[in-house]
Structure formats: C-alpha cells, structure tokens
Amino acid sequence: MENNFSVLMVCTGNICRSPFAEYLLVNLVQDIKRVNVSSAGTNAMVGERMSPETQTIAESYGVQNFESHRARQLSEEILGASDLILTMTRRQRRRVVELEPRVTRRVFTLREFARLVAATTDEMLASDLAEVSFEGKQPFRAAVQSIALSRSQLSSISDPAEDEVVDPYGHSLEVHQASAQQLVPAVNTLAKFLMRVSSETVT
Structure with missing residues (x-):
C-alpha cells in the first residue's frame, strides 16, 4: 500500500463534495491497482456519514459503496502521506499549505488540476x-x-x-446538483489522466 499513489480529496466538512469526489474517482479507476483514493475535511464533521443529498446525487451518477464513509479531520500526517491533494476551493488549498508547507507542489483545487491536465498532450x-x-x-x-x-x-x-466547486452544504438539492455539475467533469478528467499515466507505464 505504501508504494501506491495516494489521491486525497479535501473539502470543509468531508460529508458532501470531497467524499462524492472520492467515491466517484474510486469507481472510475478501480482497474488501476496502484492508485488509492481518500478524503478529509479542513473542519470535518468527524464521524458523520455522507449527507443524504450527496448520497442521492452520488447514486444518480452511478456511485456505489459509499455507505462506509465517515468524515475525518485533515491532519499533517494525512497530507504527508498523500501524493496528490485536490481541494474544492482556493481557500482550502491555502489551508492545506499552511498546515503542511511541504506539500505545496502537489496541492491544487480539483478544477484547477483538471484544467492543467486538459492542456497536457499525450x-x-x-x-x-x-x-x-x-x-x-x-x-x-x-x-x-x-x-x-x-x-x-x-x-x-x-x-x-x-477553479472552485460550490459548497452545497445546507442548501437545496438543486444546489447539490449544480455543485456536482462542476465536480463531475473534473473528476472524469482526473480519472482519464491517471489512466493515461498507467497506460504509459505498461511494458
């Protein structure tokens, strides 16, 4: 496990955006054996499940097996063990760097990373x-x-x-859907990127 590539999704409470992104990516890259995906929150609602609205949205996108999710608090240890850290907002990205400056070169907002990936040719x-x-x-x-x-x-x-994904917490299902419409294309781009890297290393 230590030699696997670790992707960490970060939001605030770790019950909406980041777990949705986590489990969506898990579904998309399940055939890549060397990639692990997890999530955490900068102000996590520790121990809480994914919000009911997010569960509904996740299911509509074919996401499965998220019942075991429990929110956890972001820490220096978690950041230090992560190879790619993707936040939902620029403020969260700054918080990550403040907490663990050594990860500066591997933290991006999710949509920022997708934008950069899209500009990278094969x-x-x-x-x-x-x-x-x-x-x-x-x-x-x-x-x-x-x-x-x-x-x-x-x-x-x-x-x-x-470069940000709107926070749907405490809002209507329509806001959750709007948030998902920002998040899902970026996760799809990330998944394709990881598959591209994996295919380049097949000998």
Missing part, C-alpha cells in the same frame, strides 16, 4: 515519463510534478471561481 506526458522508473507510484508522482510545472505556462483564468 506527447508531453510521454516525454515527461520517458526517464522515470515504472515502479509503484513513481510515474504518477512524476506526472503530477509535470502538471505543477505547467502552472506557469498556462494563462490565468479571468474568474477565480472557475
């Missing part, structure tokens, strides 16, 4: 992985480093909110 990815060991998590970590470096090469977005 040729660029293959080139970045050409000199990397194919063992365990190494190719995935190298790919994330490559994405991090591309931040400076991509034009800034005009509206920072485009």
Whole structure:
C-alpha cells in the first residue's frame, strides 16, 4: 500500500463534495491497482456519514459503496502521506499549505488540476515519463510534478471561481446538483489522466 499513489480529496466538512469526489474517482479507476483514493475535511464533521443529498446525487451518477464513509479531520500526517491533494476551493488549498508547507507542489483545487491536465498532450506526458522508473507510484508522482510545472505556462483564468466547486452544504438539492455539475467533469478528467499515466507505464 505504501508504494501506491495516494489521491486525497479535501473539502470543509468531508460529508458532501470531497467524499462524492472520492467515491466517484474510486469507481472510475478501480482497474488501476496502484492508485488509492481518500478524503478529509479542513473542519470535518468527524464521524458523520455522507449527507443524504450527496448520497442521492452520488447514486444518480452511478456511485456505489459509499455507505462506509465517515468524515475525518485533515491532519499533517494525512497530507504527508498523500501524493496528490485536490481541494474544492482556493481557500482550502491555502489551508492545506499552511498546515503542511511541504506539500505545496502537489496541492491544487480539483478544477484547477483538471484544467492543467486538459492542456497536457499525450506527447508531453510521454516525454515527461520517458526517464522515470515504472515502479509503484513513481510515474504518477512524476506526472503530477509535470502538471505543477505547467502552472506557469498556462494563462490565468479571468474568474477565480472557475477553479472552485460550490459548497452545497445546507442548501437545496438543486444546489447539490449544480455543485456536482462542476465536480463531475473534473473528476472524469482526473480519472482519464491517471489512466493515461498507467497506460504509459505498461511494458
């Protein structure tokens, strides 16, 4: 397990956005044996299940096996063990860096990471992985480093909110649906990225 690539989803309470993103990604990358996915909250409602509204939304997207989810509080230890950290907002991203500065180069908002991935061609990815060991998590970590470096090469977005997923907690089912419509495409892009990296390392 220690040699698997660890993806951590982060939101506030760890009962809506981050567990939804976690279990959706788990469903999408279940065939990649070297990837683990988990979630945590910056102000977690520790021990709570996924919210009823989020469960409804998750089921509508075919997400399964989320009944065992229990919210947990983000910690330095959890961050230190994570290879890719994806937050739902820029504020949460700042909180992660404040809590554990050593993860700065591997923390992004979820939608920011998807935007950067979309700008990475197969040729660029293959080139970045050409000199990397194919063992365990190494190719995935190298790919994330490559994405991090591309931040400076991509034009800034005009509206920072485009890099965030709206918080649906305490709101109507319609707001939960709107939140999901921001989150799901980004998770799909992430899943395709992880599959691309995995396919590049198959010998």
